[in-house]
Amino acid sequence: MSTTDLRGPTIDESDHASINIDALARDMGEDGSVGIERPFERHPNGDMAERVFYGVKFKDMPYVQVLCAPNSTRFWLRDISHKKLLYVTPVRLGFLNAKRRSNVAAQAAGLSLGQQIRNLNIKAVRVKIDGFNNGRVAGLKGILQAGIHIVSVTDNSYVDWGWRKRAKKPKRRN
Secondary structure, three states: OOOOHHOOOOOOOOOOHHHHHHHHHHHHHOOOOOOOOOOOOOOOOOOOOOOOOOOOOHHHHHHEEEEEOOOOEEEEEEOOOOOOOEEEEEHHHHHOOHHHHHHHHHHHHHHHHHHHHHHHEEEEEEEEEOOOOOOOHHHHHHHHOOOOEEEEEEEEEOOOOOOOOOOOOOOOOO
16 A cells, blocks of 8 residues: 555646646645645635645545543544544553543644654644543644644534433442
């Protein structure tokens, strides 16, 4: 498996030269630099899937899945077919017991994942976050410290808007 298979096709690997030239012209700045900063858009519009970021179309870009559980923060790198490429957790880095839930552990895991992503020659990723804990922001900071560009952040956290659950029965004290 080559690195081209992992990061998706770049803008010049397609057979359609006119599409590549149009995509490159849309993404070029006035001085000829590619990958310019666009104005911030809170919500994506219709052409987001076809937009090119760092030489890769948005729809072909791999994504980092972050699971923020109460006791740990876990990271997966997945390609566009949802195949798992990398998996990093604070336990694999030596953070045990209560230390694995800290923001330091999440930042170290994010940095480790970012370095492994750079070894795969991937420059930019999307991020999908699920759950709430201390490591939500710290994990993304670790990925950024490794030099990986985060193109979009999606929050997939489940929020139960229905009736509240009953409280647990108190422990029996004898």
